Amino acid sequence: MEKVEVGFLGLGIMGKAMAMNLLRHGFKVTVWNRTVSKCDELVEHGASIGESPAAVIKKCKYTIGMLSDPAAALSVVFDKNGVLEAVSSGKGYIDMSTVDADTSSNISEAITAKGGFFIEAPVSGSKKPAEDGQLIILAAGEKALYEEAIPLFDVLGKKSFFLGQVGNGAKMKLVVNMIMGSMMNAFSEGLVLADKSGLSQNTLLDVLDLGGMANPMFRMKGPAMIQSSYSPQFPLKHQQKDMRLALALGDETAVSMPVAAAANEAFKKARSMGLGDLDFSAVFETVKHLKG
Numbered sequence: 001m002e003k004v005e006v007g008f009l010g011l012g013i014m015g016k017a018m019a020m021n022l023l024r025h026g027f028k029v030t031v032w033n034r035t036v037s038k039c040d041e042l043v044e045h046g047a048s049i050g051e052s053p054a055a056v057i058k059k060c061k062y063t064i065g066m067l068s069d070p071a072a073a074l075s076v077v078f079d080k081n082g083v084l085e086a087v088s089s090g091k092g093y094i095d096m097s098t099v100d101a102d103t104s105s106n107i108s109e110a111i112t113a114k115g116g117f118f119i120e121a122p123v124s125g126s127k128k129p130a131e132d133g134q135l136i137i138l139a140a141g142e143k144a145l146y147e148e149a150i151p152l153f154d155v156l157g158k159k160s161f162f163l164g165q166v167g168n169g170a171k172m173k174l175v176v177n178m179i180m181g182s183m184m185n186a187f188s189e190g191l192v193l194a195d196k197s198g199l200s201q202n203t204l205l206d207v208l209d210l211g212g213m214a215n216p217m218f219r220m221k222g223p224a225m226i227q228s229s230y231s232p233q234f235p236l237k238h239q240q241k242d243m244r245l246a247l248a249l250g251d252e253t254a255v256s257m258p259v260a261a262a263a264n265e266a267f268k269k270a271r272s273m274g275l276g277d278l279d280f281s282a283v284f285e286t287v288k289h290l291k292g
């Protein structure tokens, strides 16, 4: 792909970092966000603003969506002045939001019915990997669009997978985040158990980091959690959404997931405590609270 104009819908934590990255690598980017003020910083760095999702699609051959959840992803496509109004033959829409397979399939069918091309491409990796172009991209759908989008994915990510038919990217992402959410709960319980047993939580982090369970998540989030610091990289409300969608996938496939179900309850509890906009590691607060 020569450095064509790329549309970008949704400038939250991830979308802003990803759109900025595309600008930094010489792409022309036209942005839209529901809360218009979030476009300002991108415009300062050379982006143009589209008045609506439809206006962005009309202007750009390829448009990326990075929206919070299924309701947002659907609204941006199907509502008035949405993506669908402007999709026409040859336009490519790439939804990188984390949604369920049905949401992706509904969007795909509507776009292809109007002659457009669609891939879903949810990502693994958070704010910092988004800023650094180190995401892991889980794409599925129209193979030709995937291949055309590789120059974009090369900027946004360190590796992209093409997983076949629409829905497979969404499912892979939900499986990954289900594991991550369960791990975060086990990690939180371990930190509380260490503390209540008279052990140093920092020493626990050192022990974990030297063994077979060492991982970037424990390494990066652990020290901040010990300080009760939860600056949002991945908002807890989105992790709970992903647990909910993964559990629904487990319902469909008759896979019993008691660990994930318990983790989901902890994230729901955290939301009820008003922690939804904090980083998902704030689920630690619910474990601290339960253990008194």
Ligand SMILES: NC(=O)C1=CN([C@@H]2O[C@H](COP(=O)(O)OP(=O)(O)OC[C@H]3O[C@@H](n4cnc5c(N)ncnc54)[C@H](OP(=O)(O)O)[C@@H]3O)[C@@H](O)[C@H]2O)C=CC1
Residues within 6 Å of the ligand: 009, 010, 011, 012, 013, 014, 015, 033, 034, 035, 038, 066, 067, 068, 069, 071, 072, 075, 076, 096, 097, 098, 099, 123, 124, 125, 126, 127, 233, 234, 235, 238, 239
């Ligand atoms: N943060 C992370 O580490 C990661 C997040 N993800 C996934 O990426 C997606 C975006 O995450 P993130 O950037 O963190 O989330 P944010 O909450 O920071 O941003 C959400 C975006 O969705 C928009 N939005 C929400 N509801 C609507 C709506 N009804 N109509 C139009 N726009 C809407 C918001 O607009 P507005 O600004 O107006 O509120 C904002 O642009 C989610 O699906 C998340 O699960 C995937 C990997 C990592």
Ligand SMILES: O=CCCC(=O)O
Residues within 6 Å of the ligand: 098, 123, 124, 125, 126, 177, 234
């Ligand atoms: O969906 C969010 C993923 C966050 C991460 O992979 O660190």
